[in-house]
Amino acid sequence: MIFGIGCDIVKIDRFISSCENQDFINRYFSIEEINAQEKKCKSVLKKAEFFAGRFACKEAFSKALGTGVRNFDLADISVLNDELGKPEFHFSAELDSYIEKRCGKCKVHLSLSHEKEYAIAYVVIESLGEEL
Numbered sequence: 001m002i003f004g005i006g007c008d009i010v011k012i013d014r015f016i017s018s019c020e021n022q023d024f025i026n027r028y029f030s031i032e033e034i035n036a037q038e039k040k041c042k043s044v045l046k047k048a049e050f051f052a053g054r055f056a057c058k059e060a061f062s063k064a065l066g067t068g069v070r071n072f073d074l075a076d077i078s079v080l081n082d083e084l085g086k087p088e089f090h091f092s093a094e095l096d097s098y099i100e101k102r103c104g105k106c107k108v109h110l111s112l113s114h115e116k117e118y119a120i121a122y123v124v125i126e127s128l129g130e131e132l
Contacts, residue, residue: 003103003125006063008056010119015048015055029054030078032090053112053119054079057087060121061108071098079110087112104129 018024025034033054041047057079062069076092089108091099099106109124 001127003106003127004064004066004123005125006060006065006123008059008063008121010052010056010059012045012049012052012114012117012119015052016044019047019051020044025051026075028058028074030075030090032078032080036080049114049119053087053114053121056119056121057089057110057112057123060123061089061110064108064123064125065099065102067102079112103127 029037029051037047037050041050055074058074058077059069061077072092072095076095078090079087080090081087087110089110099108103125105128107126107128109126111122113120
């Protein structure tokens, strides 16, 4: 059963100046994401694209959860790519616990795309347990 669906779109150029601000990066992104970005992105534009996409994923997740960004920080969410490049969520232990309290046993599906000026993310939270 679908627990929630979320979507978010972000204009990449809004992140060009923000991603040069280390306080901004540390506030919204996990150390794993920061490390992945440093390995992948050499130009300012690629860095902005990377962080804009991850920000869209986190916002889409908060919408699918139905709470907005409450009871957790965006840095509690990591969006990392698997060995084939598919983006996946990784949650802090505290956020994992909160998600389970909110929607029970579930699976979180993510789709992320970039197109010139924009990054867009879709999230579906699938409940795997009894109907709530």
